[in-house]
Amino acid sequence: MFRNVLRTANVQNRQSRLYLSLRHASNAPKRSKKKETESIEWLTNPSPPPIGKVLTTETMHPLVRQMEYAVRGALPIRAEALSKQLATDKSLGFERVVFCNIGNPQQLNQKPITFFRQVASLCENPELLQASNRDTLLKLYPADAIARAELLLKNIGSVGAYSHSKGIHHIRENVAKFIEKRDGYAADPENIFLTQGASAGVHTVIQILTQNNKSGFLIPIPQYPLYSATLALVDATQVPYYLNESKNWGLDVQDLKKAVDEARDNGADMRALVIINPGNPTGQCLSEENMREIIEFCHSERLVLLADEVYQTNIYKPNSRPFHSFKQVLSSMGEKYADQELFSFHSISKGMIGECGRRGGYLECVNIDEKVMDQLYKIASVSLCPNVQGQILVDLMTNPPVEGDASYPQYKSEIDTIYQSLIRRSTKLAGCFNSLEGMTCNDAEGAMYLFPQLTLPQKAIDAAQEKGMAPDTYYCMSMLEATGVCVIPGSGFGQQPGTFHFRSTFLPEEHLFDTFCKDLEKFHGDFMAKYKD
């Protein structure tokens, strides 16, 4: 399947590669010669060769340079600096920096799920599992955690070995069973790739789908900037479709159609539709009916569907807005849609688990061409394997303790406690935002974020302009400097031109939440008073 790598390195091919692909004589300056003749060159050559660094922002990869990524951009960089400053300087007017810029629950002291970490810890130290240690071990670990670690190690071997590049087969089998149980339709472990977080899976799929710079991808606005950044990096065409804020960030298929037609009229070779469900940064959860329309649309327009479903258990209105996977809805639609191509992404970083630091997730390929699957495997091979510690958490997430297991009561209680608290915090923060002058905020149906709209006084807009900032960036930077709360301006996610938003997680600890809301209220009042028209 894979041909020899280095054909191009044999002499004849090497030459053909060079002769074919390169047309112009090089004028790369040589440092030693340049030094000897520098003064002469400066006299005779009006645009002398560059001196100094070989690698500069001028000579680097232009697509990397152009790529933008706000979630860890200017605001978080300033927040980090403030956080360092706080260690020695108590005069900032706040006690801590609160990182609401990113869904990173354990950074804000959310406790990990006990069973998961017990198993992970035993897998790291198989010596503990020796029979001679068992009595001591049972004082520290429940029997089902020990049994799970033993089962995993039996199937993994050592967690220090590269695994299969698609991920450990036993774990992919468990993922397939999880999907079958969730959806009621079959899943095949061979169609599942374990990945280093959902981000790595998204990157691979977008890359393989990009034939050239006309290859077009529909992405939501507002969107998680992983998509715009990755599309920029592979030089694909971004075709935005707007979510409707007045309909709780709903998705209208008519708008998709309009966006596709317009892009095709302009020459785009439309390849795929990206849906984030539940939405990031917007928190909406799609109805099953809407999902059917979306699948019909993709099928009729010949678009591969990319379903980012990493927030599938962060569902806050389970009765009116339950989660359905696109795989499930597609499977329910019968023969006519049986060839619809779909990639679905999941992650250990979200849900009630929040195991962001270990970088784990999976990608399910539905109706993807077998030869393309081989290519995906080849790409996975180059980076050898997803990290095994992340893979183990994928196993635990998709195959947690069940009723009857020793650890089930604690597992259930931990999950429920986090879940109920997230609902309360999302409601409280939305209430806080809606109580503020000039701010409106939809409730979160899912995910970990609110995305309130700001109406800013003209004087604030002018002040932002003076500082060379977008108005929402100026508002967020002012908030950070006044309160230590770091959020991300709407311009980082995209928004209807002329509107202003920001994204905030509702992840600060619940016992700090009243203070957190009060600080925001005070800042907002002061800001609005300062810039009153």
Add this chain to the structure above:
Amino acid sequence: MFRNVLRTANVQNRQSRLYLSLRHASNAPKRSKKKETESIEWLTNPSPPPIGKVLTTETMHPLVRQMEYAVRGALPIRAEALSKQLATDKSLGFERVVFCNIGNPQQLNQKPITFFRQVASLCENPELLQASNRDTLLKLYPADAIARAELLLKNIGSVGAYSHSKGIHHIRENVAKFIEKRDGYAADPENIFLTQGASAGVHTVIQILTQNNKSGFLIPIPQYPLYSATLALVDATQVPYYLNESKNWGLDVQDLKKAVDEARDNGADMRALVIINPGNPTGQCLSEENMREIIEFCHSERLVLLADEVYQTNIYKPNSRPFHSFKQVLSSMGEKYADQELFSFHSISKGMIGECGRRGGYLECVNIDEKVMDQLYKIASVSLCPNVQGQILVDLMTNPPVEGDASYPQYKSEIDTIYQSLIRRSTKLAGCFNSLEGMTCNDAEGAMYLFPQLTLPQKAIDAAQEKGMAPDTYYCMSMLEATGVCVIPGSGFGQQPGTFHFRSTFLPEEHLFDTFCKDLEKFHGDFMAKYKD
């Protein structure tokens, strides 16, 4: 520093993106229409639009399709299939598949370093560290492992949280101290990025160095195919230079010069020189004098130096061929070379540690432009952070137990045992290869591989041709089918045209080594007898 992400998604920019970059009207067929009119189209249109999948090997990213990667190519895929078959079928003539295709020590039962796994395991389960557990814990863990885990968690917070995208600062400080101690010259934690294995670091650096398809990189032949695969993926120009097998895979600067001049004459914009030291697959270790020449060459030719130094502790002739880092040699060369740009890569996967599965490593940037460093940070941000479990192992690798620590004697004994065994196994395997008819093999000065040269009878070459295989691939495939030993043909790494090689690790367990060598000898004898000219 980072501008707003979604300028291109605002309506006006979106249009400019589409109008500017796309010239041709789309002819993407729509599935619903196609179905209705299919028979007519087939009659009237001599080249009908494609039916079936949207994403195929024809419509996918062409550079991904063209990229080749042998280390996990046809041989390992067949080896995996045989391994599965062995579970139920005992008629294959061998008891196990021995994966010598990849440097993956723990897959071949090398034991992990006890102290490292103890600390990793405690970091996963901080509840164990509570005071109430201390007496029980001390029955299972030495005090210094507990203290190290406590120190790490104090600096990390939770291992389940995304860390700084460059890696945890405390760990980067320890890496900098390690480099200072190794080299005797200062290192700055701000110049260090923790990475998901060396591969991820190499990919990022090659990408940022590629301005366009003329950007040229000198790579050794034979080489580790990560380099050719990554260069193919970013569409850069590969400029091979040959290592001299008759001088124990030595590197001649005259050859570098010739390769650069020829490439420049053909239009390449030469950017960088890749050196793997100790060599992979060739196992040579550069002398300090040779390294000085290489640095002088890079400086004079204005090339950034990429030093893959992941095998820096796999040194088997420490007196005649000790390891020197390029950072150290460069630092010793004084003011004249003080601006030479250098990236150096290290990994937790190699050495005596072999912690491949957790994907950890680091990248040191030397004399890299500050603004380029910001761009590297931006790229790191898009994938959020390197996995924390890998970062913890980087800490342990660079800051292991020292004399006086409770765990030092065991640590030292484990490292020494593996090291001495590697020397013995490398010598034994080289001896075995050199005893075979038509095979010659240089000793390993470093790394984990031997790369023997094969002289094949014409009949074997003809037989390979009949099967549509390269002769060395045919030899390796025959070896796999006969013995269960999986090695990689030289064509996967590049070799002088007309010569044949293969790469084998010397990682099989020492107690199996005599059988391993005997199996190879028997296979080789049979193969040569069968194809005798």
